[in-house]
Amino acid sequence: MFTLLQIELHKIYSRPRTYIAFAAITAIVLIFQFAFKYDGQSYMDLMLQNIQDNFEIDKSKAINGYFMCYIILNTLLIQVPILVALVAADTISGEANMGTLRLMLTKPVSRTQLLLVKFLASFIFTVCLLIWMAIVALFLSLLIFGQEDMLVFRVKGEESFILQITKDDIMWRYFAAFGYAAIALTVIVALGLLLSVFAENSIGPIVATVCIVLFFTIVSNMNIPVIDRNVKPYLFTSYLVGWKGFFYIGLDSSDQPIKGSIENWPAIKKSIYILLGHIGFFLSMAIISFRKKDILS
Amino acid sequence: MIKISFRVLLIILICHCNAFGQVNNALLKNVQAKLDKVTDYEAEGKMKTNVAFLKLPIAKVKLYFKNPNKFKLKSENGMSFVPKGSMSINLNNIFSNNKFTVIEAGDDKIANTNVKVLKLLPDDDTGDLVLTTVYIDPVNALILKSRTTTKENGTYELQMTYGNYLKYGLPDKIIFSFNTKDYKLPKGITFDFDDGSTQKSAAKTNVPKKGEIEIVISKYQINKGISNDVFK
Amino acid sequence: MISSMNTILQTNKLCKSFKDFKAVDNLSFQVNQGDIFGFLGQNGAGKSTTIRMLLSLIQPDSGSIEIFGMNLNTHRNEILRNVGAVIEKPDLYKYLSAYDNLKMFAKMSGIKVSKSLLMDQLELVGLASRYNSKVGTFSQGMKQRLGIAVALVHNPELIVLDEPTNGLDPQGIADIRNLILTLSRDRNKTVLVSSHLLSEIELIANRMIIIHHGKKVVEGEVKELLDPSKTILKIETGDNSKAFELLSKSNWTKGLTIIQNQIQLEITKSDIPELVHYLTAHQTDIYLIQNLHSLEDYFLKLTNPKEDVHAVTN
Incomplete structure (x- = not known):
């Protein structure tokens, strides 16, 4: 199993395509950092709105490394599923397209094992992507x-409101958030893998995965009460942003933030279970379909 | 450390202002006499913000004052939202204009203390300021409360509680109440995580929102001399 | 199920349909140890589907496959550990070097990989000097040779080559042919090689099967099947079923069938007078006797790609 995993990782990291994701993330982060370094004030003005009529706020202090990372993740974690899909949805279909799938499947390795290894390899890729994000979006921003x-x-x-989290209470939240993001993105990995099983070229499943994610994300963010109540809870994309839950600090009875607390841990926990459920479902479907699949490519 | 000017607090320093010097009111004169004992001070405070849309931790602050009207509030750590606003400017207006009429408006009670109520009416009625009411404890010559009404910026109120520094007329606690505007971010801008929990209360519309800042002050260092750099 | 000790591969009534199209129909054959077994049929005859079933890439609708005396369904991994295959074009990872490709598939076969082993394999197929070149830069022939190296690297007993000479130039074809012969002769490998060209199979195989529209036409020793003295005979008699019964008891049972009210069988030309005598001696009236053509002609016609083709996987 370990040998197979090594082989899969070797394949992923030998491909130039893999580095597009890392380059894209770096580029987006750098653009954000550059923009905020030179004109973060206008963003702050937008967010603070008329609060500045009543309060004096040091905006240069408000735009700090932690805040930057939050803003970057806010945008990036909507795009990253696309980058993950690029690799995950290609795992089986890409091999089918190249013609290597049939050769691989004549080797004494069970299809279940092979699929699990491919899943694991894509998962590791995703984690690496997140670690890279943490390095550039968090640590570089702090620098x-x-x-x-x-x-x-x-x-x-x-309601709209502003929460203030003290700087000694933030880092653990980022670790938790990145951990959560890893689970959330693994759903995309599993979905991409599932769609990948059915196709014989990479474009189809990549586009399909991206479209599903985009469509669901748009529906999740429509803010139409009927959809919010009846549809949103059933879309896995509604839970992709759950990492933010770690930044919704708990409040005491007089609305003061409680250091080290999370407002709604049960909701985050529930989201994690829902995401894990999706991973389990997509992965089992992928395994079942892959085991039955006639390899005609 | 950011330097923040909490000019609103100037109201507690009214007796230092020349304006009052010309007010021919015995009570106000007593208050002024008491405050004149302090030429400068430095104090530590804990600032708590009670504003519906701001969920902020208690901030450690430092307060600096120097005669006649220099005042500074600095946050010790982290960021702070410090109330500012046209009201403070308006207050300056009263005292610099030097022209207002004092009307004695009878007696009242604040927390079991008998107080005299004075209404200060600006002679110039073109400004934003409409009326300032002060509640003075005649026994200790202290302002316990003031309320200022403006044309544009609503009404704001200052309540002071005295304790250890009573003889200098310096409060242990200040509560500053003011009107806030609605804070509403456009939906979708934040891509928030909807955890499915119900919102606390439907926003009451059309009711002016009140904000409150509470500063508990301790460790006054009085008349030790302060460099002017602090106020820059 | 194994009919003899040295049977390496045996299929039993294999069937596979794709929607309404029957790709493989009731196909049974066997490959013996040391055979170079020719798998012959025109494009779309069902060769690739059958080969993919042998390699567990396609699940048969019915029938069974036994390789090395084990059922492929239940002992897949054990069997595949001893099978090497090149299926159609040998597609490999273009962005990896020849060496890396070989190493990867060798590892997947579960063997201990050493540099010398891999270089030996590359040497065998004449790619040692290009071991570090990316496969994307290889010609079709080089890829084919690397594919064969991949198929051989784990030293399998059975080698399955699906149309290994497709798209190669004459020199490439000759190289592959020699390689197959070497493997069989010097390394005692069993090779199953498919082709749509009788001429190709004829040159290397000792046994062969011909399939047409997914069905077996004939299976046997190449020498015997292609004996120019052998022919296919068509006979019409007064009582076909009686004649069929008579022939079943005779020595001329090979290929014996009744097709469209005519008896058909394979026979050596010199035996024809004796057969006529045998039937007439048993009071059978012969209305028509026709020597169709030599077997070779018949197979050539069968494997002529100009005929109607139902491509499934090719």
Whole structure:
């Protein structure tokens, strides 16, 4: 199993395509950092709106490394599924397209094992992508913008508000958030893998995975009450942003943030279970389909 | 450390302002006399913000004052949201204009203390300021409360509680109440995680929202001399 | 199920349909140890489907496959450990070097990999000097040779080559042919090689099967099947079923069938007068006797690609 995993990883990392994802992430992060370094104030003005009429806020302090990472993740974690799909949805179909799948499947390795190894390899790729994101979006931002308390701008139902998390209470939240993101992105891995089983070229399943994710994400963010109540809970994309839950700090009875707390851990836990359920479902479907599949490519 | 000017607090320093010097009111004169004992001070405080849309931790702050009207509030660590606003400017207006009429408006009670109520009406009615009401404890010559009404910026209120530094007329606790505007981010801008929990309460519309800042002050260092650099 | 000790591969009534199209129909054959077994049929005859079933790439609808005396369904991995295959074009990872490709598949075959082993294999197929070149830069022939190296690297007992000379130039074809002969002769490997060209099989195989529309036409020793003295005879008698019964008891049972009210069988030309005598001696009236053509002509016609083709996987 370990040998097979090594082989799969070797394949992933020998391909130039793999590095597109890393390059894309780096580029996006650098653009964000550059933009905020030179014009973060206008973003802050937008977010703070009329609060500045009543309060004096040091915006240069508000735009710090922690805040930057949050803003970057906010955008990136919507795009990263595409990058993950690029690799995951290609795993089987890409081999089918290249013609290597039939050769691989004449080797004394069970299809289940092979699929699991491919899943694991894509998962490791995803984790590497997240680690890279942590390095450039978090640690590089901290280096450029420094450490300070973080403001979280949040809309909940009809309410908008700002949470302030003290700087000594943030790092663990990022670790938790990246961990959560790894689970969330693994759903995309499993979905991509499942679609990959049915296709004989990589474009189909990649496009299909991306379309499903985009479509569901759009529906998840429509903010139409009927959809929010009846459809949203059933879309896995609604749970992809659950990492933010770690930044929704708990409040005491007088609305003061409680250090080290999370507002709604049960909701995050539930989201994690739902995501794990999706992974399990997609992966089992992929295994069942792959075992039965006639290799005609 | 960011330097933040909490000019609103100037109201507690009204007696230092020349304006009052010309007010021919015995009570105000007593108050001024008491405050005149302090030429400068430095103090530590804990600032708590009670504003519906701001969920902020208690901030450690430092307060600096120097005669006649220099005042500074600095946050010790982290970021702070420090209330500012046209009201403070308006206050300056009263005291710099030097022209207002004092009307004695009878007696009242604040937390079991009998107080005299004075209403200060600006002579110039073109400004934003409409009326300032002060509640003075005549026994200790202390301002316990003030309320200022403006044309544009609503009403704001200052309540002071005295304790250890009573003889200098310096409060242990200040509560500053003010009107806030609605804070509403456009939906979708934040891509929030909807955890399915119900929102606390439907926003009450059309009711002016109140904000409150509470500063508990301790460790006054009075008349030790302060460099002017602090106020820059 | 194994009919003799040295049977390496045996299929039993294999069937496979794709929707309404019957790709392989009731196909049974066997390959013996040391054979170079020719698998002959025109494009779309069902060769690739059958070969993919032998390699567990396609699941048969019915029938069974036994290799090395084990059922492929239940002992897949044990069997595949001893099978090497090149299926159609040998597609490999273009972005990896020849050496890396070989190493990867060798590891997947579960063997201990050493540099010398891999280089020996590359040497065998004449690619040692290009071991570090990316496969993307290889010609079709080089890829084919690397594919064969991949098929051989784990020293399998049975080698399955599906149309290994497709797309090669004459020199390439000759090289592959020599390699197959070497493997059989010097390394005592069993080779199953498919082709749509009788001429190719004829040159290397000792046994062969011909399939047409998914069905077996004939299976046997190449020498015997291609004996120019052998012919196919068509006979019409007054009582075909009686004649069929008579012939079943005779020495001329090879290929004996009744097709469209005519008896058909394979026979050596010199035996024809004796057969006529045998039937007439048993009071059978012969209305028609026709020497169709030599077997070779018949197979050539069968494997002529100009005939109607139902391509499934090719």
